Amino acid sequence: MSPSPMRRELDDTTGAAGAASATTTRPAIGAPSSGDVGFTVNRERQTVTVDNRTTLLDWLREQAGLTGAKKGCNEGACGACTVLVDGERTNACLTLVVQCAGREIVTVEGLAGPGGRLHPVQQAFIDHDAFQCGYCTPGQVISAVACIAEGHATDEATVREWMSGNLCRCSAYPQIAAAVLDAAARMRRA
């Protein structure tokens, strides 16, 4: 049973409706403790000036308007901030922007194809009702994309183990695991 269109619109946690747009920079705070960094976010090249203390998570949310990644724990223990850095799933809260020079960042907002065509993982999460409050969902979706690319979406137990870095307090784990396995199957058939 798929969720109603109304819910899909309200609960845009799969990033389906989000366009990839990263914006601007912040004035330098003081030369020694800040720096210029060039990297790519959702296929858009960025050159920004940041205080060295800025995490990728805070920059994405507060400077780039990419609020898909969530601050669940800010210590790398929940996975709600999971993004891809050079294709590898990473906790954005444990990554400094200054360490991202030359890297390619992908967030949940960057998954959909041209015209908003949903990524198979996004579609599978909707089809399997793989979220309740939706807070962990962007991190789950990104983590699942990487999990599948790593070749770890083989069976339920393996998916549960390799998705264990993404906590869900609503306990949608069975649906999430089903969505990951289904998306992997669809992508193999594609």
Place this chain on the structure above:
Amino acid sequence: MREFTYAAPERPALALAALARAGAAPIAGGTELLNWMRLGIAEPAELVDVGRIGGWDRIALEDGMLHIGALATLNAVEAHEDVRRYAAALSQACLKAASAQVRNRATLGGNVLQKTRCEYFRAEAPLPWPCNKRDPGSGCAARHGVNERHAILGWTDACVATQPSDPAVALACLDAEADVIGPDGPRSIAMTEFHLSQAQAAELSPGRAAQLETRLAPGELIAGYRIPLREGERSAYVKVRERESFEYALVAAAAAVRLEGGVVREARLALGSVAQKPWRLDAAEAVLAGAPLTREIARSAIRAALADARPLAMNAYKIEMGANAALRALLAAGGQA
């Protein structure tokens, strides 16, 4: 978090020069350091990102040894076919550590330098309780507090913390050596000696023992590890924890064994999370050498080796649990899992 300058030298000599500056600290994956900085455990004025040093992520077999660069991530170490084949305990230890996301950033060089999970230590400054690691001389809240996750070996009244790293246990079991560079030149440190128990630290630094956790000197960097390969040896890692994944160990064990016709030629056993260093069960290893590998002989040898364990008020369970983990690891390594 205080402000800091940031540099990313691409050559070891430049990194060492940067680290010689006051207030400088190295960062690689940053999966520990950033949290230290958030809690007030560390407040570097300068971060020296060693992650751009070329060639330090190499994993290769050479001269009868498995070489693993300090910048190899835990995921890379786990998945490498030579690590899986020749150092299975290390591969398994990496796999059971942290989460996939953390393992994509955490490096083998940084992982062994992580600090205890003691809740009194890990609190955000200012601490409302004593902690000799955070404030030397203030006391140890865990000594007579909530200490069910703390040490049963090597502790002192000044500190009862454990070292939580999984890879460190495997490295100690496999007799790995850390190749270190520093202002006084290169040297090697045996991984059985890399970490210090509180008792060892007290001998080296009576005044600030709780703050001395490894033999790595200020300004030094681990460049990589060498693991000797022993023909016919198999190893395994067992991690006991309340959750099935993404949690630190209650106790852990690494075992390596070389069998000939069911008889142990050589066995090595190390326990994790029972002390502030991986704890080799030397006495058990001596009993096992030359004996048939049976559950009864192994259990007896392991329990005897833990006879000098000193539990705290809440962690006596670690003695039996640790013994069981060591037995399971040994039997798994010996093909009797």
